[in-house]
Amino acid sequence: MDLKKYCRELPKIELHAHLNGSLSQTTMLHLKRYHADRGFEDKTNAFFDEFQIGSGDTRNITDCFQVFSIAHSLTSTPETLAMATMLTLQEFQDDGCCYIELRSTPRETESMSKRQYLETIIQTIQKSSLNLTMVSKLIVSINRSCPIHDAEEIANLAIEFSKMYPDVVTLHCGEVCNPEEVLQMLKYKPDRIGHGVCIHPQYGGTDETWSLLCQMKIPVDYDSHHFRELYDAEIPLIICTDDKGVFATSLSQEYRLCAETFNLTQSQLARLSLNACQFMFAEEKRKLLNDAVLNFINKNEL
Numbered sequence: 001m002d003l004k005k006y007c008r009e010l011p012k013i014e015l016h017a018h019l020n021g022s023l024s025q026t027t028m029l030h031l032k033r034y035h036a037d038r039g040f041e042d043k044t045n046a047f048f049d050e051f052q053i054g055s056g057d058t059r060n061i062t063d064c065f066q067v068f069s070i071a072h073s074l075t076s077t078p079e080t081l082a083m084a085t086m087l088t089l090q091e092f093q094d095d096g097c098c099y100i101e102l103r104s105t106p107r108e109t110e111s112m113s114k115r116q117y118l119e120t121i122i123q124t125i126q127k128s129s130l131n132l133t134m135v136s137k138l139i140v141s142i143n144r145s146c147p148i149h150d151a152e153e154i155a156n157l158a159i160e161f162s163k164m165y166p167d168v169v170t171l172h173c174g175e176v177c178n179p180e181e182v183l184q185m186l187k188y189k190p191d192r193i194g195h196g197v198c199i200h201p202q203y204g205g206t207d208e209t210w211s212l213l214c215q216m217k218i219p220v221d222y223d224s225h226h227f228r229e230l231y232d233a234e235i236p237l238i239i240c241t242d243d244k245g246v247f248a249t250s251l252s253q254e255y256r257l258c259a260e261t262f263n264l265t266q267s268q269l270a271r272l273s274l275n276a277c278q279f280m281f282a283e284e285k286r287k288l289l290n291d292a293v294l295n296f297i298n299k300n301e302l
């Protein structure tokens with residue numbers, strides 16, 4: 001089967017996708033139209049008009065930050081946040097995703113509190129299960145640059161909504177070069193880490209950070225670069241999009257890029273997806289999703 005079609009059809013598991021970074025151009029235009037129809041103030045025009053978001057676009061980091069700020073301003077009411085969540089989930093499903101852990105940091109805006117922000121996403125995810133076959137879950141994120149009382153407030157909300165102390169934790173670890181912090185994080189033993197780029201000595205890590213990761217085998221979820229060292233060291237790896245809107249990508253495109261860049265066979269790709277099932281946080285869905293990927297493997301004799 002043609003690789004592009006194959007990557008689209010392969011049932012995939014998304015474990016690292018930030019809601020606001022995942023808004024596609026179509027979703028953003030939809031939200032902008034909603035704002036315009038209701039006469040809401042929209043400050044994003046000047047930048048948005050000159051901004052052509054297309055697949056394969058290369059952007060500098062300033063452009064990327066501007067996309068985040070547009071996304072934030074377009075999701076600042078409960079209505080638009082709900083729409084953004086629903087449209088984004090639909091896009092992941094259309095791309096062949098069968099399970100997603102969407103993540104977002106509760107944000108206070110003029111029209112909602114952090115609590116309302118969280119309630120809105122949770123209710124939208126619950127409603128989405130009526131129309132979508134994809135299983136959707138939410139990871140409540142805390143931005144480490146925020147003040148400690150904000151972090152505590154979000155942690156308390158997460159505990160309240162999940163009705164239990166969070167027994168699973170994932171950390172952005174080694175996204176930038178900071179070996180000291182990477183060591184501290186690995187020693188904390190999170191259930192998964194995101195990115196894990198600057199851990200290998202060749203990419204800004206040290207021998208110590210790398211050997212600790214190899215020893216602990218903490219699963220790493222990330223987009224497809226710096227794949228080889230982690231794959232060869234048999235560290236559990238999950239291919240994810242992170243911010244598919246900002247980087248104009250999709251989960252199937254990340255799988256395809258990974259296959260093309262690192263010469264993986266279709267069978268190896270399918271096994272990456274199968275493996276990802278082991279590291280999803282929703283224990284009660286594991287068998288269902290595992291069977292879905294296995295069926296695909298058997299049907300296509302991979």
Ligand SMILES: [Zn+2]
Pocket residue numbers: 016018172194242
């Ligand atoms: Zn991330």
